[in-house]
Amino acid sequence: MGEQRRPNVILLVIDTLREDHAGGLEALRDLGFVKYENAIAPSPWTLPSHVSMVTGLYPSQHGVHEAYGVYAGTMMELSRQRMSKLDRGIIGELMKEGYSAYVISANPLISAAYGFGGVTEGLVADGLCRRHEECRDYERLITTLSRREGYLGAALELIRDGEVRLLLSGLRMLTRSRLRRLAGRLGLHDPTMEKGSLAILDFLRGRSFTEPFLMLINIMEAHGPYTVKDMNGQLTLRAFLEAVFFNRLDEEVTNLNRQSYPRHAAYATRRALEIIHALKGYLDRSLVIVTSDHGELLGDGGVHHGYFxxxxxxxxxxxxxxxxxxRPVKQEGAFVSLAQVPSIVRAAMNGEASGLGSDVVLAESFGPEYRPERVYREGELPREAIKRAFSHRVRVYTRRGSATYNVDSDDFEEVSGDTQELTRGRPSTLLAKGP
Incomplete structure (x- = not known):
């Protein structure tokens, strides 16, 4: 082990970016980045994958994952408790060593509400915000709206509290939202493109950060909605749940997303490069990791993300x-799990020269992360379909191929490669070892 150094740590997550649509990131080579091959997300959706990235644990080990009755919208308390118990992984670990910590996210799942709090500064960005100060206002407005029935009640509360400036800020954002949607319907503007990175860039530019620091950034430009027809996400949600419970693929929704996704992915990679350039003054003193938490299915085995x-x-x-x-660490294993991010951080701090990667990595799913009742009435779903959907599944990647194992039914559901080798053991034993 070499002398311990204290580099800044920057983790930039381009939410929902598939590897085969990330060609725009090749420009990172000119900035001294090294690409590692066959990176595998530990979960097919945001929250479990991010928790794995900061804790170094697979979803079944850290416990922040979906299950029957446990969905993305109801996981706040669970996620906060688990993250607190794990001291927020490398976030807490580095803060104890004197690091400042910043969590700057366009995805509300990566926020203090879900356990990513207690940091030097946090920001939840939104596509309605052009400047980061507006995002602060937006958060406060959402809190006020949650206490009141509708806009009028919220406005009256703000007036009573003397928050006229906040009320005016809210009116500007509401007007902007309505105009964006109208322009979208008229074909004058695409309101699906900007999803918060403008405000994140505003936050990063023209300010200095106390070093050493850890910075976790999430941008959402590669995430849906991808078309004006699906601004509220309901078309994709229904198509996703139809694929989960009935194994039916909605061709219209799938084709719409397949046609639009490449444009969003390219836009997201351009914004990621802008963010790296905004932090250029820190690069030589930093470990910078650019990745994604998961991809997006475009008819190749399903639709949307999560579950599959x-x-x-x-x-x-x-x-x-x-x-x-x-010295850049060489890749020795065939695959790199995103759960190995903490190991990458420690390698940079300790000067370790050991190789990166593993010949066996895993990904897990426990069911859809959306409540089925958002689409289906009680009794509309066959009990067997519910039982099948909410099963613990493990995807195993090895040099000999890959396989999906249903832990609950003790059955290999899909095998690609050397069948005898892949089905010899049980992935549950690999989970016990960790990444």
Whole structure:
């Protein structure tokens, strides 16, 4: 082990970016980044994958994952408790070593509400915000709206509290939202493109950060909605649940998303490069990791993200820029799990020269992350379909191929490669070992 150094740590997550649509990131080579091959997300959706990235644990180990009755919208308390118990992984670990910590996210799942709090500064960005100060106002307005029935009640409360400036800010954002939607319907503007990175760039530019720091950034430009027809996401949600429970693929929704996704992915990679350039003054003193938490299915085994353990969801880009004093670690294993992010951080801090990667990595699913009742009435779903959907599944990637194992039924559901080798053991024993 070499002398311990204290590089800044920047983890930039391009939410929902598939590896095969991440070609725009090749420009990172000119900035000294190294690409690592066959990076695998530990979960097919945001929250479990991010928790794995900061804790170094698979979803079944850290416990922040979906289950029957446990969905994305109801996981706040569970996620906060688990993250607190794990001291927020490398976030808490580095803060104890004197690091400042910043969590700057366009995805509300990566926020203090879900356990990513207690940091030096946090920001939840939204596509309605052009400047980061507006995002602060937006958060306060959402809190006020949650206490009141509708806009009028919220406005009256703000007036009573003397929050006229906040009320005016809210009116500006509401007007902007309505105009964007109208322009979208008229074909004058695409309101699905901007999803918060403008405000994140505003936050990063023209300010200095106390070093050493850890910075977790999530941008959402590759995430849906992808078309004006699906601004509220209901078309994709129904198509997703139809695929989960009835194995039916909605061709219209799938085709719409398949046609639009490449444009959003390209836009997201351009914004990611802008963010890296905004932080250029810190790069030589930093470990910078650029990746994605999961991809998006475009008819290749399903639609949307979550639940399915398919390559289009699990194969993600992974680029690393090592600090100027560190020699880039070579990839020795065939795969790199995103649950190995804490190991990458420790390698940069300790000057470890051991290889990166593993010959066996896993991904897990426990069911759809959306409540079925958002689409189906009680009794509309066959009991057997519910039982099948809410099963613990593990996807195993090895040099000999890949396989999906249903832990609950003790059955290999899909095998690609050397069948005898892949089905010899049980993935549950691999889970016990960790990434």
């Amino acid at each position: 353990l398919k390559d289009g969801l699990l194969r993600v880009p992974l680029w690393v820029r090592w600090p100027s004093w560190a």
